[in-house]
Structures are given as C-alpha cells and as structure tokens.
Amino acid sequence: MNRGAPPLTACEPRAVKALSLHITGIVQGVGFRPFVYNLARSSGLEGWVLNSSEGVFCLVQGDAPVVDGFPEAVRSGAPPMSLIEAIVAEEVEPEALTGFSIRESAEVDGAMTLVSPDIATCAACTDELFDPTDRRHGYPFINCTNCGPRFTIIDDVPYDRPSTAMREFEMCPQCAAEYADPSDRRFHAQPDACFVCGPRLYLELAPDTSAPEGLPEDAGYDDERVARHHRDETLERARSEAILDATASLLLDGHIVALKGLGGFHLACDATNEEAVAMLRKRKQRWGKPLAIMVSTLEDAEALCELTPAERALLSGTARPIVLARRRGSAGLASPVAGDLPDLGIMLPYTPLHHLLLASVGRPLVMTSGNLSDEPIATGNAEALERLSPVADAFLVHDRDIRSRYDDSVVREIAGFTQPVRRARGYAPHPIALPFETDVDILAVGPEQKNTFALLTKGYAFVSQHIGDMENALTLEHFHATRELYERLFRVHPTLIAHDLHPEYLSTKFALALDLPRVGVQHHHAHIAGVAAEHGVHDPVVGIAFDGTGYGDDGHIWGGEVLLSTWERYERVAHLREVPLPGGAAAIRRPARMAVGTLLGIDPALLHHPGARPLLSRLADGEERLLRQMVERGVNCPPTSSMGRLFDAVSALAGVRDDAIYEGQAAIELEAAIDPEAAGAYAFDITAGGPSIIDQQPVIEAVLADVAAGVSASVIAARFHRAVVGCIVTMGRMTAASAGTRHVVLSGGVFLNRFVLEGAWQGILGTGLEPLTHVRLPVSDGSVSFGQGIVAWSRRHEV
Helix, strand or coil: CCCCCCCCCCCCCCCEEEEEEEEEEECCCCCHHHHHHHHHHHCCCEEEEEEECCEEEEEEEEEHHHHHHHHHHHHHHCCCCCEEEEEEEEEECCCCCCCEEECCCECCCCCCCCCCCCECCCHHHHHHHCCCCCCCCCCCCCCECCEECCHHHECCCCCCHHHEHHHHCCCCHHHHHHHHCCCCCCCCCCCCCCCCCCCCEEEEECCCCCCCCCCCCCCCCCHHHCCCCCCCHHHHHHHHHHHHHHHHHHHHCCCCEEEECCCCEEEEEECCCHHHHHHHHHHHCCCCCCCCEECCCHHHHHHHEECCHHHHHHHHCCCCCEEEEEECCCCCCCHHHCCCCCEEEEECCCCHHHHHHHHHHCCCEEEEECCCCCCCCCCCHHHHHHHCCCCCCEEEEECCCCCCCCCCCEEEEECCEEEEEECCCCCCCCCEECCCCCCCCEEECCCCCCECCEEEECCEEEECCCCECCCCHHHHHHHHHHHHHHHHHCCCCCCEEEEECCCCCHHHHHHHHCCCCEEEECHHHHHHHHHHHHCCCCCCEEEEEEEEEEECCCCCEEEEEEEEECCCCEEEEEEECCEECCCCHHHHHCHHHHHHHHHHHHCHHHHHCHHHHHHHHCCCCCHHHHHHHHHHHCCCCCEECCHHHHHHHHHHHCCCCCCCCCCCHHHHHHHHCCCCCCCCCCCCEEECCCCEEEECHHHHHHHHHHHHCCCCHHHHHHHHHHHHHHHHHHHHHHHHHHHCCCEEEEECHHHHCHHHHHHHHHHHHHCCCEEECCCCCCCCHHHHHHHHHHHHHHHHCCC
C-alpha cells in the first residue's frame, strides 16, 4: 500500500504538537485512510482520520518533530492509486486522545471530492484468484483497496459502502473482519466480498442454445430470485466454476456470449474462429470496423503485436485500456477481426472474471462493446437480455448493479507521447486541471459525434466518459443520466451553458431549452482553445483544425481550418477551398459521391479526365447524371471546406473505398494503403486573401494523372498524405510568422491519422515552432466539450 516511504522515527518525548490536515485529490476508494492510520501508528502519533465530502481530514498529535514531518510523509508514501492535489496543514490545540482511530465519514452539503476511476485487478488479488489454498480462489469479484470497481458502482460521496451498489450485499463475518482491520489489505474496501456473501455469476442461455454439459440447474438468471443470503463457500465455488466452464465451452464451440463487465456488457467470441467473428459482425451490424481483442498475458500480446515499452506499460497498467498497436501479421487471428489494417486493438484482463474466463478458454477473445451499432452499451441484466438477444447465444451476468455506463478506453502511443482515442473506463472521471479558477459552474454539452460533456467548477474540468453519437433516444438518455450523476457527485450546479453552433444537434437543442445564460461556440474554435488550455497557453496560437464536419459561422460545413486563436476569440486565417457535398450526409457515407462532387466543384471538365474513368465506371446507373444536376442546381449540396471529405474523395479516386460502412473508413484505409518507400509528394496551392484559400485543385489533378498512368493506390496514398503534412507545416510556419506566435495547435479527427500527426509534428518542430495537441483528451470530437467550456469561461471574463 505504501510507495516505500519509511515510517517516521519517534524522537525523545518533547512538547506535544497537533496538526489538522485537509487532503484533497483522489483520496477515497484507494486505501488512503488505512495508509494514514498505519503511518500514524508506526510513527507513535495519536489522532484520527476520516472521509468527507470535501476529501480526507485527519488530526495527528505527538512529538513536534514527528508531527511536523507527517504531511511530507503522507505525500511521499501515499497509496499508488491515490493522487494528492493539496495538503493543507493547520496547527491546532491537542485533543484528549488515546491512540489513533478511523472515524465515521462526514458528509458536507455542497462539498466536492474526487472519485477514483475503476482500477484493474491488482497483482495480489490475481495471485489469490489462482491460489487453490485461498478462500477467494476462483472468486470472479475479488478486489481490495488497491483495485476493483469504483466509479461504476458509486451513488454518492463520501465513498462508503452504503453509497454504492454493494450496499445490497451484507458481509459475512470473515469479510467484515477484514473490512474492519486497518492492517488488512481489504480495510474499508467498499466492494469487498467473497463466495459466501458477495455477487455471484449466472449464465442465461438463448432459447435455441443447448446447455453445455455440467451447467448447474440454478445457473440461469431470474431477477425475482437473485440470492442475497449467505451461501456455502464450497458449493458456491463449485457452482461458479461450472458456470465458467460452460461459458468457455460455448465460446470454444463458436458461440457469442454477452459478458457483464465493470461499465457495461461485452460481446465476446473466439478471436481465432472465422465463422464466429463473421457471425458477430453480422448480428451486431458492425461491418468493417476493427474489433478489439483480449488476451491473457503480456506475452500473448507480444505474440500478436510489436509493442513499444510505452505500449507494454499501458497494457499492464491499472487502467487497462484497449491499446492500438502494430500487428505482427495475422498471427492466427480470424481475418474479420481487423481486416488488412496495420494496427490491432488489444487489451489485457482487468476484472477477475476476465482473468478466469481467458484462462479457461486459452485463446484470444474478441471483446467488443455490448450494443448494436450506434447504441450505447447495455448495463442492466434485463436490458442486456432484451437489447442483445439478436446477437448473443448466452449471457454471463452477475447481480452487482452498474451505476454508470462506461466503454473501454482506447489509447495509442504517437509522436513520443500517449494519447487517448476514446476516453472512458480507467481515465474518466479524473478531472483536467484548469489554468484558472472558475467563479461559476459551467456545463458544456459537446458536439453530436463522439459526444462528451464537460463540467467546469472551481479549478477543475470534469470531462465525461465517451457518450457516443447523439443521434438516437438511447444515447440522449445516457447523456442525461451521466450528466445528472456527475452534477450530483461533484456538487456542480451549472449557471452558464456552452454549446455548438449547429442548431439541429440534440445537445444544442437541449442547451437552448435551458433557461440559463448560454454561449455558442464554433466547433473548430473549441478544438483549438481546448488544446491551448490543456497546455496552459493563453497567448494567441496558430490552430490547424482538420476534421470532417463543423458548423461554421457562415452556415457552411467547415473542416479544413487555419485559425489564429485565443481562448476567447479567433480569426479564420485560411481554409480549404469549398466544394459541394452532394446529398449532405449521403456523400459522407459514399466517398465516390464525394469524389464526384469534388471534381464538379473544382472544374466540371475534370470528369472527362482519363484518371476519372475508373471512378465513373463504378458509379450506379444514372448516378453521375443525378450528381451533376444536384450540383448545377444547388440542390442539397451544402458547401464544405472539410479536409476529412478530401480524404474520402482521394480514397475513392484511388480505388481504395467507394462506400464507407463506418465513419472514417475511407480515410483509415487510405492511410493503411501507404507505401512508405514511394517517392514524391503532391502539393496544395495557397491563394492569399482574407481568409487565404488552400486550393486542392493541383492535388486532385495530380491524383487523376497518377490514376491515368496506372500508378498504384499505395503510391497515390503516400503522395497525398505528404501533401497534407506539407500543407500543415507551411500554414503553421506562415501564420506563426505573421502573427508573431510560436505555438501551432493540431486538433480534429484528421489527426487520428498517425502519418499526418507524426509528420506534421516533426515538420513543425523542424521550423523551430512548438506543436501542441491533446494528451489527456482525444484529438477528435471527444475533446470539444472541454474547449466549449474554456471559451465560455473566457468570454465571460473578457475585458
């Protein structure tokens, strides 16, 4: 529990001194009180410690030199999962005390304390899980003060068992003794339980799924007869093992199992079984998009991926996200897992149930979110049995409720740092420290795609976990439920609302319906201001915001933007030349349509270029004529400056992808097609003006010429990506020189592209400028809410 700080050495008796300490940060649910208790006792001090809605309070008294050194001893030896933000010490009068005690928690109305994210099963619990002599051998819910569920089971603070989903489970005498013993690793571990008294597994089979041999008669789940009484340990262990064996048998036979985790359900199948993975895709309606897998050990991960030291640390750390790592060929995985993409999403077990199941199956498992496409993940047992019945052959559930819906986080190492792609379990709700103190509470409701919301209060921004695309009632319900939980737990009462400018976003409509002061924030300004604020840079920055869609001040669809930005305001210095978006969202789903719109927007004569013939030959009957008419008449063809749509157009022209089954597919596959050994690069023209125009015509003409000459898609992809990188570096250098700034901010979904971000990063460094991008938040729309909040606060305080 201790990072190695030696106990304080008691000195010869001297005058008694007392200190009152107020400790803030992540200091609840991480073994902090027992740590303080044991440190004080080993140091010969008297006093007490307690949890509060405001953090941790303690009183220590004894010999003055020992007391004086106590705050530093706390800071240097704190439990590994804690994060101390401040220790405020005040000398007080000594109290009449004997020994050191842990007092009952105190709730303070309106007070806020931080809550730990969920923590992967620690090494000590994993050892006990597989130790046949341990009473928790094989228990799927083993945990201690250093690991286990936290935010996904909490109802309120202080973080005590009655304020969690564990209040339904009365501890047996052995667990209660551990819970009450300050010297025990499970002292005040709120989810503490065992086979006798804790949550249990159930295996519910779909009507057409045959029961595996040995499945207990009472294995099925029925909410009306969930057992909450204490049970016989031996019988319960045998029942649990039989259920796990049956689940493993189902998976090895090619079935799909819905598995209840920490923040929701997974859909699992054998990752080496071609038919099982294909069936999962078909039933889940997840076409093309790569699937994440879970393996038992770091060595198993090494066999599948070329891991860097940073990626190994991420995989084996306490958050246990999905890590995007470079694949070692197919390595025995079913081809539908990730297709031909070079990266694989891989993770290690982070719950005891995962450890047990992976050990029993003995091979990698697909572990994808338990939902149908575009829906939030299922969390409740009844909900999963209903919503996932079209997908799953069996449901491995348990009776510990999930209080907050959390997807797995996705992270990557890039350009020498770690960056979240999707920030959720293991990272949220840990706050982002603000470079200022707010005097009002702000709610920023975020964008439509990859939605998160942000709550700014005092010196923190609480950015929610990934909510999803706000396009249906289930996701909107998830948004509201999570927002209400955050506001309750962190005692936030918003009096200022920040929102996107797009009038049809569900998040914007919600904001406009509130009877509160509001600030509308342009999408790309939010991107840039958020990065600058994360790095504490308030001076003007050059902002390169390249993505797919953002509602502009002029009502057009922006997405290829160069801004000169502060937190409060921005100037649109340059943007990609606008082209029509034929059919609006229909062009996003069909890159071939976007390619035709791009050619028509640049120069209709380009449709007669020999390099356009392969594309036109793949169009449906009458499609070219329809698109011409739409563009000529301006029917449902909103103008767009989107760089993301340019990636789509080039992907289609190069013959890589005509139809996108999932968001960003054409661009992802274009990046995957790059031949790094290919020579040459295309180039954009820059037309000076107010704003300047980044003209893609020479790039498109060069692509057409290469297609006509029979140049491969891999070479075209390389040359195009180098053109984009060159454009970013050139615009960053030119704008920084004219504005007298040295910071170039890179943000937006295009920078999910590894080639573009790493190339631009190195190129900007090479000009002597300092590139900035998100490190604690995603570079795509998952960070927009944070930027909205920054802009709203700044405009309120603008002089």
